[in-house]
Amino acid sequence: MGVAAAPTADIAVTGLGVLSPAGLTPDANWAGLCRGRSLAAYDAELAGLPVDFCCRVPDFDARAELGERWARRTDRFSQFALVAARRAVADAGLDPQTWQGERVGVVLGVGSNSLTSYPAEFAQLHDGRPDRVSPLALPRSVPNMAAGEVAMDLGACGPGFTTASACASGTTALGVARDLLRSGACDVVLAGGSESGCCRMSATCFARLRALSRRCAEPELASRPFDAERDGFVLGEGAAVLVMERYATARARRARVRALLRGYGATSDAHHPIAPLPDGSGAARAIRAALRDAGCAPRDIGQVNAHGTSTRLNDAAEAVALTRVFDQGPPPVTAPKSVIGHALGAAGALEAAFTILSLEHQTIPPTANFGHQDGDHKLDVVSGSPRRTPMSAAISCSFGFGGHNAVLVFTTE
Structure with missing residues (x-):
């Protein structure tokens, strides 16, 4: 049974802005994903730490992109969001000079406040120099400022x-944006996520949790979702912003519809601060809820864009969840964190954008560094090279600390 034709309640994605370690445009990101090679590398800013590598956004010049004033007053996660939002709006063919601003919303997922600039301010306070703390320290760094600056x-x-639902934040933002459009509260929503977690404090905290891979001698082999030899994730960063409109509105203005957001499901494990339910039941409920919301059966799904962090517990729980839902065998699975690392609060938005690109290209990009699964995992993990696959629907999964689970269903028009 195929996916039903789009009703007027469906939500169209008409613009994409994407910044990740794979590049600064959707095309660059798609090419990087399809190469199937990890972008993790030694980072001098992390020198001396137990884990000294990550995946950084390359060639990002905030001053060139935003000008001196914006660059000085914003932190890196807000800078990413600003650039991604501008590019998404341009991609959608919208003009902020002429749109009805009170009908335009902004919902962005951010996993935490910025840990990039706060340590320097804390050092001033620790050294007894409160007068040297920047007056911009707070407004530059609090999580809501990405959405505030974009607005x-x-x-x-x-x-x-x-x-803020940890590593599900970007996916949650898209689900909330969908609800704003369905309710009639907005005509356009700029939604997604942004994070700049490649800093010493984040690297230290995650290393202390034993969540990061320790393959410092071979960082390009460190991120290996669903592989039997995985030992932790690789820090990443970036932003993705999607322009979302009601399908009828997009068609009326003859916009290019890149994909439809047909379903959203969210649940909580209510189990542990950082570990998922081992039986995958919370994640499975989120997947089923998204499928019900989309009016899709499991057999309609042509691809799973997995959360796939490369940690032992999370990958195992996700594999179990997928086999629970897709009892005839899950569709092909890809895990972009193998290439770009884990962008934390931005990860779900980035992977939503990648799922849309995959539907557009009718191709599933490969999972880097995948050799073989644990004996009890039975996933069809795409690896080695991209796989051409006719598909009309795909799901994107995100699972975060605190037991937050969020899943999106995208379809072709």
């Missing part, structure tokens, strides 16, 4: 806020 830059005067 100010583009004149988006509708609902604007931040979702």
Whole structure:
């Protein structure tokens, strides 16, 4: 049974802005994913730490992109969001000078406040120099400022806020944006996520949790989702912003519809601060909820864009969840974190964008560094090279600390 034709309640994605370690445009990201090679590398800013490598966004010049004033007053995660939002709006063919700003919302997922600039400010306080703490320290660093700065830059005067569900934050933002559009509260929502977690404090904290891979001698082999030899994730960063509109509105203005957001499901494990339910039941409930919301059966799904962190517990729980839902065998699985690392609060938004690109190209990009699974995992993990696959629907999964599970279903128009 195929996916039903799009009703007017469906939500169209009409613009993409994507910044990741694979590049600064959707095309560059797609090419990087299809090469199937990890972008992890030694990072001098992490020198001396137990884990001294990560995946950084390359060639990002905030001053060139935003000008001196914006670059000085914003932190890196807000800078990513601003650039991604501008590019998404341009991709959608919208003009902020002419749109009805009070009908435009902004919902961005951010996993935490910025840990990039705060340590320097804390050092001033520790050294007894409170007068040297920057007056911009707070407004530059609090999580909501990514959405706030985007709204100010583009004149988006509708609902604007931040979702924080750890590594599911970006996916949650897209689900909330979908609800704003369905309710009629907005006509356009700029939604996604942004994070700049490649800093000494984040690397230290995650290393202390034993969540990061320790393959410092071979960082390019470190991120290996679903592989039997995985030992932790690799820090990444970036942003993705999607322009979302009601399908009928997009068609009326003859916009290019890149994909439809047909379903969203969210659950909580209510189990442990950082570990998922081993039986995958919380994640499985989120997947089933998204499928019900989309009006799709498991057999309609042509691809799973997995959360796939490369940690032992999370990958095992996700594999179990997928086999629970897809009892005839899960569709082909890809895990982009193998290439770009884990962008934390931005990961779900980035992977939503990648799922859309995959539907557009009718191709599933490979999972880097995948050799063989644990004996009890039975996933069809795409590896080695991209796989051409006719498909009309795909799911994107995100699971975060605190037991937050969020899943999206995208379809072709």
